[in-house]
Amino acid sequence: MSIKFIDLNSQQLRLKDEINSGIQSVLKHGQYILGPEVRKFEKNLAKFGKSKYALGCANGTDAILLPLLAWGIGPGDAVFCPSFTYCATAEAIANTGASPVFIDINRRTYNIDPESLERAINKVKKSKKLVPRAVIAVDLFGQSANYPILSAIAKSYDLKLIADSAQGFGTTLKGKHPLHWADITTTSFFPAKPLGCYGDGGAILTNDANLAIRIESLRFHGKGVEKYDNTHVGINSRLDTLQAAILLPKLKIFPEEIKVRNLIARRYSDSLKDHVLHVPEILEGVISTWAQFTIEVSDPEVFSRKLKEKGIPTARYYPKPVHQQSAYSHYPIEGTKLTNTEDCSNRTISLPMHPYLEESTQNKIIEIVKKVAR
Numbered sequence: 001m002s003i004k005f006i007d008l009n010s011q012q013l014r015l016k017d018e019i020n021s022g023i024q025s026v027l028k029h030g031q032y033i034l035g036p037e038v039r040k041f042e043k044n045l046a047k048f049g050k051s052k053y054a055l056g057c058a059n060g061t062d063a064i065l066l067p068l069l070a071w072g073i074g075p076g077d078a079v080f081c082p083s084f085t086y087c088a089t090a091e092a093i094a095n096t097g098a099s100p101v102f103i104d105i106n107r108r109t110y111n112i113d114p115e116s117l118e119r120a121i122n123k124v125k126k127s128k129k130l131v132p133r134a135v136i137a138v139d140l141f142g143q144s145a146n147y148p149i150l151s152a153i154a155k156s157y158d159l160k161l162i163a164d165s166a167q168g169f170g171t172t173l174k175g176k177h178p179l180h181w182a183d184i185t186t187t188s189f190f191p192a193k194p195l196g197c198y199g200d201g202g203a204i205l206t207n208d209a210n211l212a213i214r215i216e217s218l219r220f221h222g223k224g225v226e227k228y229d230n231t232h233v234g235i236n237s238r239l240d241t242l243q244a245a246i247l248l249p250k251l252k253i254f255p256e257e258i259k260v261r262n263l264i265a266r267r268y269s270d271s272l273k274d275h276v277l278h279v280p281e282i283l284e285g286v287i288s289t290w291a292q293f294t295i296e297v298s299d300p301e302v303f304s305r306k307l308k309e310k311g312i313p314t315a316r317y318y319p320k321p322v323h324q325q326s327a328y329s330h331y332p333i334e335g336t337k338l339t340n341t342e343d344c345s346n347r348t349i350s351l352p353m354h355p356y357l358e359e360s361t362q363n364k365i366i367e368i369v370k371k372v373a374r
């Protein structure tokens with residue numbers, strides 16, 4: 001049997017009956033847009049994420065775009081985000097007309113470096129070309145960013161704070177979700193994410209009632225109280241009822257899956273720490289969702305080729321940081337170079353990670369990684 005980087009089939013077999021009956025009931029009632037499953041899922045998601053409000057939307061990129069629109073962020077504004085992330089974090093900012101300002105990462109956690117953030121805020125304020133408005137922290141590879149420090153910085157400069165938890169939804173820091181510190185948490189239900197659906201999907205969590213009302217309107221073309229009186233220029237970004245029906249049983253087993261991911265990560269780390277340049281470091285008090293298990297090696301391209309020859313799939317997150325990509329290279333960065341970001345992008349490689357990775361397969365992966373790393 002071939003080893004999978006992410007195994008969606010095993011989970012589907014486990015939940016087959018519940019998923020099928022969920023789909024059948026949607027087909028029966030026919031409320032494909034914002035049907036009862038969406039409302040139920042939003043309620044369960046808010047409960048899981050300890051938020052007052054959870055709103056489904058079409059994908060994890062819109063989940064970032066919608067609060068930016070709700071706050072009126074646009075041309076002339078600066079939104080700070082890491083460059084070591086999927087392009088979608090910066091894409092949502094750029095699509096409002098605002099400018100992403102790229103920040104370096106902490107070399108140990110791969111998450112936004114608070115010191116680099118503060119330097120960038122001061123640089124932008126001093127130059128007076130852009131108005132600082134918000135910070136987007138990314139819970140990269142599943143690990144919560146350092147929200148207590150980030151929220152203190154955001155508050156002191158009067159900036160909004162978004163937790164882009166597309167990869168880390170479910171992560172906690174000292175038992176608290178990122179929303180304990182952030183104004184908004186966003187997530188993606190892209191199929192390969194720890195909590196994924198069978199298509200595109202996303203969600204926004206907040207405790208701010210007015211913001212929730214504004215986002216609810218914006219995700220539905222800016223609708224007002226009356227159906228054909230639109231009070232804002234919005235977008236069309238709703239979570240499909242069918243996807244909500246699929247997510248309902250998946251959310252039920254998600255806490256257990258996070259536990260299993262953590263057991264696998266511990267085994268990987270203990271077995272590989274003396275064989276590769278670096279195994280992931282998790283901040284004290286953090287529970288990661290382990291969207292990726294990412295190690296560092298001196299030549300990830302060669303490493304990946306050798307593992308592939310031995311039947312082990314890998315992925316590179318991210319070989320080119322966003323600030324070096326052609327669509328984003330004209331936006332400002334903190335300082336003259338994002339040293340940690342560029343260093344990491346030359347060394348990181350991710351191993352197979354999912355909650356259905358059997359012990360014998362983990363052993364095989366560990367043995368082969370050790371051999372190739374020699």
Ligand SMILES: Cc1ncc(COP(=O)(O)O)c(C=O)c1O
Pocket residue numbers: 059060061062085086088089138164166167187188189190200201202
């Ligand atoms: C960090 C991060 N932010 C945002 C997104 C965007 O999510 P989606 O693909 O659902 O739009 C992703 C998805 O890959 C991501 O990894």
